Amino acid sequence: MSEWRKDPFTERWTIVAPERAGRPYEFGEGEETRCPFCEGMETLTPPEVFSIRRDGTMENQPGWFVRVFPNKYPALQRDIPFWSMEDGFHRAMSGFGVHEVIVETPHHAVDFSELPEEQIVRVLTAYRERLRHFAGERELRYGLIFKNQGVEAGASMSHAHSQFVATPVIPQAVCAELQSAKAFYSQRGKCLFCTLLEQERKKFARIVFESEHFVALVPYAARLPFEVVVFPVHHSATFLEETRLEDLAQTLRRVLQSVRECSGGSAFNFVLHSVPYHAQSEEHRSYHWHFEILPSFPRMAGFEWGSGFSINVLPPEEAASRLRLCLGFQEGE
Amino acid sequence: MSEWRKDPFTERWTIVAPERAGRPYEFGEGEETRCPFCEGMETLTPPEVFSIRRDGTMENQPGWFVRVFPNKYPALQRDIPFWSMEDGFHRAMSGFGVHEVIVETPHHAVDFSELPEEQIVRVLTAYRERLRHFAGERELRYGLIFKNQGVEAGASMSHAHSQFVATPVIPQAVCAELQSAKAFYSQRGKCLFCTLLEQERKKFARIVFESEHFVALVPYAARLPFEVVVFPVHHSATFLEETRLEDLAQTLRRVLQSVRECSGGSAFNFVLHSVPYHAQSEEHRSYHWHFEILPSFPRMAGFEWGSGFSINVLPPEEAASRLRLCLGFQEGE
Known part of the structure; x- marks a missing residue:
């Protein structure tokens, strides 16, 4: 389980998240592997929590335009026992929060700016809806949408996606x-x-x-x-x-x-x-x-x-x- | 000429330093080029401002153990006209400061931790002496020693070296x-x-x-x-x-x-x-x-x-x- 820790010298917060050490790193592998973010591979991801999809299609099935699900290797989780600790120098609390993946297209496209405009509208709609979804939760102070595109930018998967993180602390x-x-x-x-x-x-x-x-x-x-x-x-x-x-x-x-x-x-x-x-x-x-x-x-x-x-x-x-x-x-x- | 600029939203300072765009990038080139940090190549660098060297050897000549000179592509400079600007939103000033290179060994070694202990003592001595040298200058508020080893760490030259930067602002x-x-x-x-x-x-x-x-x-x-x-x-x-x-x-x-x-x-x-x-x-x-x-x-x-x-x-x-x-x-x- 991850935890929040505050540095006693600088007041910076770090999330210590050993679970994330196990996440797959897609780039640089010789062989082609099945991309869990592609349409048709829905069973390879956690169940979706939001999607924009064609009428008549079912959740966790093909037919979606944008699909959101919990990060399989979460930095933060919502359904964990809450604890907090303070000893005069150190402050820590359980790794409480939300960490979701927003897949921006069913196709194995890699560049956000090459998506059709109506598809970007759907992605922005997903951002807004996920931000809204947690806005009423008293323990969550902030919702952050971010995107890493490309290895140099810290992405571990090439299929176009963004992430949503909600935190009990307002980012510095x-x-x-x-x-x-x-x-x-x-x-x-x-x-x-x-x-x-x-x-x-x-x-x-x-x-x-x-x-x-x-x-x-x-x-x-x-x-x-x-x-x-x-x-x-x-x-x-x-x-x-x-x-x-x-x-x-x-x-x-x-x-x-x-x-x-x-x-x-x-x-x-x-x-x-x-x-x-x-x-x-x-x-x-x-x-x-x-x-x-x-x-x-x-x-x-x-x-x-x-x-x-x-x-x-x-x-x-x-x-x-x-x-x-x-x-x-x-x-x- | 470079300049200091303060972000009006976050109070972060940036040094806008176009001169540094021209600095050579040694890694990834196919052909071997002459390393200006090696012993015998002293004429390829600006004149030294400090060195620890064998008795009887002359400055800017071989015979040194540790050698310090101004960065050829400085982010900051000391002998420039000082100006500052404030318009209610923006704050800027001339790129005033010091930016030096500390070459840690005359040999083309690349790893600090592989230097002999007495050589590391000389490097630490150079750190202390450069920090001391500017301690009395009223306009300088801070002296920062730092080292980038390896491409992934942002180094542009492989020959073991550190840098010294003195600034008119205390780092955040x-x-x-x-x-x-x-x-x-x-x-x-x-x-x-x-x-x-x-x-x-x-x-x-x-x-x-x-x-x-x-x-x-x-x-x-x-x-x-x-x-x-x-x-x-x-x-x-x-x-x-x-x-x-x-x-x-x-x-x-x-x-x-x-x-x-x-x-x-x-x-x-x-x-x-x-x-x-x-x-x-x-x-x-x-x-x-x-x-x-x-x-x-x-x-x-x-x-x-x-x-x-x-x-x-x-x-x-x-x-x-x-x-x-x-x-x-x-x-x-």
Whole structure:
């Protein structure tokens, strides 16, 4: 069974998850093995908890477009006895949480950005529905959607899939954003993200793409080349209520294709940051959901680990300019 | 010229360093090229700023044991015009700082732990002397020693070397430690690290090795398999005054060899965390220097990036037990 442990020196949380040591690693094997994520192989996975499928087809049978099931090698589990421990220095608790796999297509396709738009809409729908499903659980504080595409990005299976993890702790990465957002809101009475997006759109130098409802940009202090964040243009704290999924699917697809073309590699991670579960109204007013897209570059060397600083060899404005060129996107569009 | 940029949402600092895009990447090339870090190739590097060498030999000539020079592709530079910018959202400043290469041996050896002990003593001496050299500069707040060994660990050159970076900002990773240390000191009147080390040594489960003056252990919430931290047993905030370098060299060498054997790979990072430059006496009383050793495992996937949490498949107690076995180290030694 896994457990949560907090580092007494840095307050970082680690999930110690020995079960995951046994997970299969598909890449680099000589022989072709049967992919458990393909249509027709449903018995090789845990029973599904959600799917979008053709009318008249049965669960755990072929006929699905998107299929969600518990991770067979979970970092966290929901139905385990809860315990927690604190001894003045150390803090730990049972590996409580949720860990699911979201298979993005029944076919053995490997690239998210090559999926048809209507298929990406289904994937985004699955994200929203899984996030919603656990939103009422008192013990869960956060739901995180993320995707690893390619070996370099940490994927262990090539068949296109994302993951959903729900945790009893709000991730530090989100806490940092919330803290800045709340500080800004209490000073200025408006959303930091909205305010900055307005400025970025005026300045244009770091804008990558704009659709009717969404804007993609390279962050001012991007950690690596071609890092891109996609935000809704107008204020929206939570992805759970998002309905403009066609527009978002088109935006993500185009942006990911340009990132792939410019970065020269198809491996990337993305994560979806939405306001935490059970957020207060102040957090709903000050936070703004977004997708962070991180193409895979060699990146975590001793300096980054030892300092928390990043070194990015490509100026964000240059990255944005190349991505815009690739997308054929110009100011005033 | 590089620049420091602060992310307005997370307060993370990035160094935007286009110069580093041009640095050579030695691995994976078909043909043998001349290694600029080898003895006899001194003209291929910037002039040295420090060396430990045989009596009677001249600087920038053969005859050295350890040689330090400015990084040819620096992330940060000292002799550049200083500027800073703040517009209410964004903060930036010139890429001010120091970035040096510490070549650990004149021979084209690649593995730190295979260097003779007296050679490791010289390397540690170079660390201390470079850290000391900039300790008086008002604008520099921190000096960080780190090492990337192997492609997987982010090294771009195979010849054994470490790096020294001095920054005008205290790294977030160190700030987090300082904050915990100061909070503990103000409550309990003693050093958090000393107190925890005493407890860990009694408990023994996570201890890897002990020498006369140093102790190596797997942290309670280790982020990855075989992560090890080496501390001085007794209170010492700064590495700048460290004189027990023979004992430390032996400890590091043995620990790194066991990490290599247990992890099944020779790639790793280490970083040296010492109290910041210009620290107050409270920080000297509450902080405790240490080496963090991080063997290379595939590790930064979307979940880690999106959350700041780590997933470690090997329980720290199990890692410590395997490392002890490999070292032949037992309780009561």
